[in-house]
Amino acid sequence: MMDRKPYQNAALDSLTRFARRAAEIGPHRAFAEIAPHEPAYRDQGFGATPYLCLRLPTGGGKTVLAADAIPVLRQCAGQDYPLTLWLVPSKAILDQTAATLRDPQHPYRERLNAQFGIDRVRVLSLEDATGILPQEVRQKALIVVSTTQALRVDKMDTRKV
Numbered sequence: 001m002m003d004r005k006p007y008q009n010a011a012l013d014s015l016t017r018f019a020r021r022a023a024e025i026g027p028h029r030a031f032a033e034i035a036p037h038e039p040a041y042r043d044q045g046f047g048a049t050p051y052l053c054l055r056l057p058t059g060g061g062k063t064v065l066a067a068d069a070i071p072v073l074r075q076c077a078g079q080d081y082p083l084t085l086w087l088v089p090s091k092a093i094l095d096q097t098a099a100t101l102r103d104p105q106h107p108y109r110e111r112l113n114a115q116f117g118i119d120r121v122r123v124l125s126l127e128d129a130t131g132i133l134p135q136e137v138r139q140k141a142l143i144v145v146s147t148t149q150a151l152r153v154d155k156m157d158t159r160k161v
Contacts, residue, residue: 004061005061007060008056008064008065011056011065012065012068014034015069015073018034019075019076022076023075023076054069064107064108067108067109067111067112070115070143081139081140084143086145087146089147090147091147093147097145098123101123102123104118116141120140120141122136122141122142123143124143124145126144126145126146126150
């Protein structure tokens with residue numbers, strides 16, 4: 001397994017504190033406690049689902065941190081196997097990210113397998129996400145990888161995810 005850098009650990013620690021407190025007191029109050037000097041938490045229309053962003057430098061290891069964040073955030077969701085929408089900025093990064101997350105020998109996938117189980121992680125494209133079975137939602141960590149642009153297009157069928 002790959003070691004995280006100190007700033008990655010700090011970001012994941014903040015996220016962990018937020019996830020724990022959000023599960024206890026809700027995301028708005030938890031955000032105010034964890035990040036009192038940041039602008040107020042804004043409700044993005046996702047109901048009780050928290051919406052937040054971690055800022056990391058370019059080349060800062062966002063992918064490995066995201067892989068480590070999925071198990072942390074399941075605390076907020078209150079479920080063993082979360083459904084994650086993993087958005088990337090370009091098709092090239094989409095292909096690279098999906099390939100690494102699908103590769104059972106890649107350290108990112110190994111991290112996920114260690115948390116959820118080898119047969120309990122499924123990586124999908126946005127197009128495949130409409131075929132998720134109800135039992136998979138309860139039995140697998142589902143990771144839908146897409147570009148931010150894919151959700152901006154006029155094709156409404158991919159937004160059903």
